[in-house]
Amino acid sequence: MQPFKAYLADESATDALGAALARALQPGLVIYLHGDLGAGKTALTRALLRAAGYTGTVKSPTYTLSEPYRVMLDGKPVNIIHYDLYRMASPEEFLDAGFREDFDGRNVCIVEWPEKGDPVLPPPDVRISLDVSGPGREVELQPLSDLGLLCLDRLAFVPPR
Numbered sequence: 001m002q003p004f005k006a007y008l009a010d011e012s013a014t015d016a017l018g019a020a021l022a023r024a025l026q027p028g029l030v031i032y033l034h035g036d037l038g039a040g041k042t043a044l045t046r047a048l049l050r051a052a053g054y055t056g057t058v059k060s061p062t063y064t065l066s067e068p069y070r071v072m073l074d075g076k077p078v079n080i081i082h083y084d085l086y087r088m089a090s091p092e093e094f095l096d097a098g099f100r101e102d103f104d105g106r107n108v109c110i111v112e113w114p115e116k117g118d119p120v121l122p123p124p125d126v127r128i129s130l131d132v133s134g135p136g137r138e139v140e141l142q143p144l145s146d147l148g149l150l151c152l153d154r155l156a157f158v159p160p161r
Helices: 011-024 041-051 091-096 146-154
Strands: 004-008 030-034 066-073 076-084 108-112 126-133 136-143
Touching (some): 004 011, 011 041, 030 041, 041 108, 041 126, 126 146, 136 146
Parallel strands (some): 030 126, 076 108
Antiparallel strands (some): 004 136, 066 076
């Protein structure tokens, strides 16, 4: 499965990728976000949520570990749950919080710092890596399952000029 690679020159390019991802989402999708602090993981998720129609405040789940958002995908209500595991001390915290139950094939789960949840975190369908490169970001989206491949097949992303 070939990865999708692009250069995000600025915030508008990140917003455009978030919008393209929102249009490609499928219920049950698990997305892992990799990248250093400040690489744009939360910004990409915020853009995705906005494009999916969420109009409320989009908070970073740095301290709460997870934030759920209700949106409509293809005319059906779906929860997108954004996790930030950076402050988790052990994978057992993930289990103790009951987060594993959210990975039920109906919710879309987006996970920042997934390595903090190894080995109890369910596997991803798509792995997104963001790396600072000059004034922008290099991004790579790797499909890791049939559902991930379907998502990337539906991805229609053209970076803004």
